Amino acid sequence: MSKPTLKSVAKALGVSTATISNAFNRPDQLSVALREKILTACATLGYDGPNKAAQSLRKGSSGIVAVILSDSLEYMVSDPVASQFLQGVARELERQQKHLLLFSGNSTNLDTITDFVDGFICYGAPRNLALIEQLRHCKKRVLTVDFDLPGRPSVNIDNEQAAYDSAMAVLKPDDIVAVLGLRLIDAPDSQPVGSAPMWDNQSSVSHRRLDGYQRAMEALGLTLGTDYLWHTPESNQEYAAKAAKAVLNQVPQPSVLLCMSDLIALSAMRVALQLGIRIPEQLRVVGFDGIEETLRYHPTLTSVWQFSDRKGEAAARAFQSGVDSCQLLPYELRLGESS
Amino acid sequence: MSKPTLKSVAKALGVSTATISNAFNRPDQLSVALREKILTACATLGYDGPNKAAQSLRKGSSGIVAVILSDSLEYMVSDPVASQFLQGVARELERQQKHLLLFSGNSTNLDTITDFVDGFICYGAPRNLALIEQLRHCKKRVLTVDFDLPGRPSVNIDNEQAAYDSAMAVLKPDDIVAVLGLRLIDAPDSQPVGSAPMWDNQSSVSHRRLDGYQRAMEALGLTLGTDYLWHTPESNQEYAAKAAKAVLNQVPQPSVLLCMSDLIALSAMRVALQLGIRIPEQLRVVGFDGIEETLRYHPTLTSVWQFSDRKGEAAARAFQSGVDSCQLLPYELRLGESS
């Protein structure tokens, strides 16, 4: 005996397939008695409802939402900001009774899964540029987070303004400023951005934040020295430490470190302490993101809290809603002992 | 104009649908010239290959493999052992050109996705017992890791033997032994297992490891005191610290701590040092898993390395192979400064 299908069940009961389908999908379309009968029959026959793949083919939607992570799964999962975001998405999707398909931004090909999903929530610009092209032309719903795709809805915070706010809260007129963690393309190690920068053409959040930092500096008549702006390939301990070490050994020594993430800021503070630099007396540090770990660390970090989990929820909701607007979420500047 | 389909493309070119299908799936079934023509026509028409959902329906396989995590996504992602495993699975699946669908062990219902996937790789016993029942009767391929399901293939290490080995390498005839991290069901906080234990009926790895620890103790004529065996709900800092504190304050004080994970062991060592207990002079500690963090910590930990990433790869390979055997992977006992 082969697997039971709508058809086989219908035949077994001597009713039409439409009726069986209705028994599962539109109970008001048939009598209660018959429905009961059908349902019990299904149970004994081992039929557990309409095949979802066929359903998806017919209805044109599967209930699966793909989340495209900018980098590899492994990296994303280890980054507290990203995994918070993921948790938020997962939570909201669960509410909607939908499913989450994780997709790496390193992948080359979207259309292995496009047909299975209702659309894509794209978190950050995918590492693989080909993916961006594919997302542009994708026929399914696409919502971006932390980066923009022309004509697509997005969820973000005002990175420029937030960076400006945090810098303004910390900077003084005679500061020497360094910025850590600008994200360049195809630069595999930490390095100074230099005078001929390989600008990231994807308008990543780090560039928006840099804009904000620089606006604040201009407001105070400060300039950013060439070797005081560093790229890091990822927000991790080692890359950040390398950049921090280099920058803190510059002459003159920076008095303020504006960082693109809390992880980078934490790492930089550790380096500073190792170098015997006192925080905040000799060096003030500003982070970005707002992660729990900064609360347990001393000195606590001045940072922009963007509540990534809520961002995840908002993204999943916006995806579901079908609205095509670009949503800006609130952020919160929290002053810590580091400034 | 609606979306192009196999049919519409066929009509546009004046050939049969079979030919179009063959152009994509079986190039040897048609002339090179026609194939070229079809492919370019598809490009201009905006048809990018057969719909995968329909394909999956027809072929009966989708190329998507679901990984069921024992706990919530959030927890799994924060546990280095689990996320290592995940990385391994992701890596191997990528090689196979398959896709990874992450599924939480807290979920209640499998059949929302069953029809979309080729099967399940189940990592640890799902928190939600209903899932286990569903996996038992699941018609798709199911492979388990770190726990067993009758009649299903599995990938694991010999937890009992590994635990035995590590304990034998550390224990001395007059030791006072404590065991930390047995996993009970439905016990939400750290607690002594006590004399009337709520045994975990799922043959979790922690029980196998306990078996090994106890076999080693018996071999040396040692017994495990009632309050020297503690449950923790998860392998995290707080739960572990609570258990460790309690156990280390027992009289007589334990001289050996056999832990169910490295995370627990690390946490226990921190507690011990805080209590002024010297390691390994006054207390020897044994972990389980083998995680990078233990290498950076001093004293380094004696532990069983089970190489979770390789386990992930092995699982994905075994899943793909279709073989129904229960595979035991090698482990490695590494002695550290903690013993």
Place this chain on the structure above:
DNA sequence: GCTATCATCTTAATGCATTAAGATATATGA
């Protein structure tokens, strides 16, 4: 008693593709 309405069920078209088996035409070998 007759028609309009309603509840209940069926028919049949449809979604998008795969694939075994059949149909042509062309090339091959003796």
Place this chain on the structure above:
DNA sequence: TCATATATCTTAATGCATTAAGATGATAGC
């Protein structure tokens, strides 16, 4: 030259279900 093999393409059955529109009989209203 004729029969056979080969290359190339088509037919039609199939996978599993949804859903608008039609059929049937029962109920209600007048």
